[in-house]
Amino acid sequence: MRSPTIAIYFVQKCLQNLQQQPDLQLKLLNQNHISPSLLKQANARIPAENYANLCRDTMQAMGDELMGFGAQAQKLGCWTTMTELAANAPSLGEALKRLTRFYRLIPWGLNTNLEIHNDIASISLTPNTANSEFAPYLYESFLFYIHRTANWLIGRQIPLHRVDFSFSKQPHAAEYWNLFLTKNIHYQQNHAQIQFSASLLEQNVNISAQALEKFLNHVNLAMITQRYTSKSWHYKVSSLVEATLQNKPSFTDLAKVLNIHPHTLRNYLRQEGFQYQEIKDRVRCDTAIFHLSSMGCSVEETAFLIGFSEPSAFIRSFKKWTGTKPMAYKKRG
Template sequence: MSNYPSISSYFLSAALKHYKDGPARNQLLRRHHISPELLNSPSARIAGNHFADLLRDLMLTMEDEILGYGAQPQRLGCWQTMSKLACQQQDLQGALLELARFYRLIPWGVQSRFRHRGEIATFSLTPDAGQVFEPYLYESFLFYIYRMANWLISSQIPLTRVDFNFPRPRHHREYRFLFLCRNIRYEQDRCQLHFPASFQHRPVEQNALSLSRFLQHVNLSTIAQTFTRDSWRERVWQEIEQHLPRNVTFAEIASNLGLPAHQLRQHLHNEGYDYREIKDQLRRDRAIHFLSIDGLSVEQTSAQLGFSEPSAFIRAFKQWTGVQPGTYKRRRSTPGRIQAG
């Protein structure tokens, strides 16, 4: 199945914040099968590919790759140019140095730096003197930098820490899955990604062909990135997904992985995860996928997820997202899709 993780409605609201045309905004949402009702539910989720498509069209419409959050707009093509420069470097260190240098040339009110001290390498964002920016600028840009770095070396970089220069927001739990890191700090001097310095020497593995494919839809390539480490959370996720319609039990999963149930539970705890949390996230994301992308009915989706009856699925779905599953049911899109110039 395509790897389209769901995205918090917070990021949808944040992306649309500086797009003031209300009727056009609703048309844009409908074009991408997103109900405007989801903007009013803090716990709602958006299908990852729908959100990626909306971001692309929103950037084209606003002619700004940072959607109104910078001191000045970032013209279309900045990320493409930076990506080409990064791919020409021999290793990740060279690529991140070039990336940071490139964005220091753009007057968007933020200074980007890459440096390493001892065993830790750091990519940082610091606002210019007198500049104050909203969290979305930092959290979204660092997310893209992190996923770009992973893509360049075809491997998931294990972040040791992520710093933000703002107080802990209501949506802070999302960071754990955006950055695949448990160590998140707030109210720091600057926004930073920290990772083992040994990774900076990994060779850049991309070429002109893979870059061309990546640039066809940067937002989707980034959101749907599949580089994952071998973890117990990942193994449990795969076991649940493989047996999804049958609603496999935790004892069966442990047996399939060759472990006693208590030992597997301890492994998950050591990684900072809970089995119920993993299962709910997977079923939630697959439900959104089945409803909004595959266009399945509520009854069909319920069966695909292993629920005994649709009513049980509806209750669970509302608990996961705050809205009824019908809110996500795919509808026919409106004509006039925006084309890249």
């Protein structure tokens, strides 16, 4: 299975507060097989595993789990302690109460709250003081980690009704689908929050000691690469495209496999906020980066593996997807 990829924006943010230590920045990039040249390419992407490792190493190097984005450093081990408390809760509702209560005790600049209104549960982030300002990265990353942790606690993907941000729409906003798996995202709201069905709070939490140990061994990787079977048409089409890349099936062929009329399938995808070409390009891009960066395949091999008959056509498409040529992603020793 292909490795998901992460937009270069998140790599830039990961290293942002080390700008005064360029040697350390370069060391972290090199040890995680990320070419420094990619930082200058707005459309560049890297394997999710490389980014997860970079986050872990940056947090350790800074001694701060918030990587400099909070009001003050968050000591290493805070997330582990919170996770252990949540994993021993009897239900998701109790686990999230413990999570939000734990982070209200830490002076990191934001208040975390769990509330229920009209059968909708929400977890919100609000600054401790009215004049406090934090980068969008702090809100988007922390809500992402809360959502993925909640998924892990009950062993299924929690569909989000909506995601609110207190900041304006960002240039990388298209990436929020990959983070939250919803297109219902709103900006310049009163506070940042995720919303979901309150009935899910009754779900049991049953995490074994072995599962907890595995999760905590590399939290960033466990959450960034997290996958649960989804009923969305986007997920179904993405999975089918991934499985049949070399055969180059037409959209009609895919619809036939899914036992649905092509016109109906296009409408379903449109309702979810996607177009088929967008899905196909993302799957091919992610798969190509996986083969180049993680598997060490040549450009020619990669072109063939994702369904291109000519390397030149692959190179042109890859540059369109990422802003740079495939060789920039070649695995280094």
